[in-house]
Amino acid sequence: MSKAPETNQTKGSKGKLTAARIGCYIVLAIVCFLCLFFFYMLIINSSRNTFQIQQGFSFLPGLSFGTNLNNTLNDANIPVVSGICNSLIVSALSAVLATYFSAMTAYGIHAYVFKFKRTAFALILLIMTMPTQISAVGFVNEMQAMGLKDSLIPLFLPAIASPVVFFFMKQYMDSNLPMEIVEAARIDGSGEFHTFNTIVLPIMKPAVAVQMIFTFVGAWNNYFIPALLLDSANKKTLPILIAQLRGADFLKFDMGKVYMLINIAIVPVIIVYLFLSKYIVGGVALGGVKG
Numbered sequence: 001m002s003k004a005p006e007t008n009q010t011k012g013s014k015g016k017l018t019a020a021r022i023g024c025y026i027v028l029a030i031v032c033f034l035c036l037f038f039f040y041m042l043i044i045n046s047s048r049n050t051f052q053i054q055q056g057f058s059f060l061p062g063l064s065f066g067t068n069l070n071n072t073l074n075d076a077n078i079p080v081v082s083g084i085c086n087s088l089i090v091s092a093l094s095a096v097l098a099t100y101f102s103a104m105t106a107y108g109i110h111a112y113v114f115k116f117k118r119t120a121f122a123l124i125l126l127i128m129t130m131p132t133q134i135s136a137v138g139f140v141n142e143m144q145a146m147g148l149k150d151s152l153i154p155l156f157l158p159a160i161a162s163p164v165v166f167f168f169m170k171q172y173m174d175s176n177l178p179m180e181i182v183e184a185a186r187i188d189g190s191g192e193f194h195t196f197n198t199i200v201l202p203i204m205k206p207a208v209a210v211q212m213i214f215t216f217v218g219a220w221n222n223y224f225i226p227a228l229l230l231d232s233a234n235k236k237t238l239p240i241l242i243a244q245l246r247g248a249d250f251l252k253f254d255m256g257k258v259y260m261l262i263n264i265a266i267v268p269v270i271i272v273y274l275f276l277s278k279y280i281v282g283g284v285a286l287g288g289v290k291g
Helices: 008-045 050-054 065-073 080-111 117-128 132-145 153-160 163-176 179-187 192-203 205-220 224-229 238-246 255-290
Strands: none
Touching (some): 050 255, 065 080, 080 117, 080 163, 080 192, 080 205, 080 255, 132 224, 153 205, 153 224, 163 205, 192 205, 205 255, 238 255
């Protein structure tokens, strides 16, 4: 069976499609380069000393990577190891608590019908619009009155009530959690907590992964609240240590150590993203199929 000859219109459409695809690839390549260039610059500068960094950027790495790493880890005034442990504890617990309890709250709003359901949802959204700085003074005074001022507990425990994560979970449930599944589990005799933990949460895996990444990164980079609450050197998180190292005496300022400490600080974030990124792709695909 002979193929129909291509018309000029068909050839023109293919040419436009090819040109558009090439244009997309060029834009993506530029964006990818801009994103990766700063990571490359960070790695390069962490391998150079202060004098070399002050001379300007170089595409070739220096020979001071080991020296900068040793000086950073062995600085008596900057407890890097304890800072990493503190940041990991705060960020991991914040991510777990925020995603689990926000998903549970969203499930309660989504699956139950009660009198003030719309009011509760509106109230949570109203709290979401309130900046952290507004309640910071009252929060610090309350923690001081409770004896928790110089403690890690106030940095992760409030993550249980996270309006932003709740809103994302609620929107995801509205589009991807049919109530027929929940009702079928109830008919089979499944309890509400069992239904939530064994049926709802597996369906919510993409949303949970996305919010765990965002919450982890937000808690990892948080400087404002920890700077107000933490006084002891062994309880400070990495953002405070980076700011402390950056604010040192100008004559003793070691730029190589600063870049090295920032380099150390981004490694856990990259690891978390690599482990959870497949769920993000799955979530996008699931939303595309059901949309």
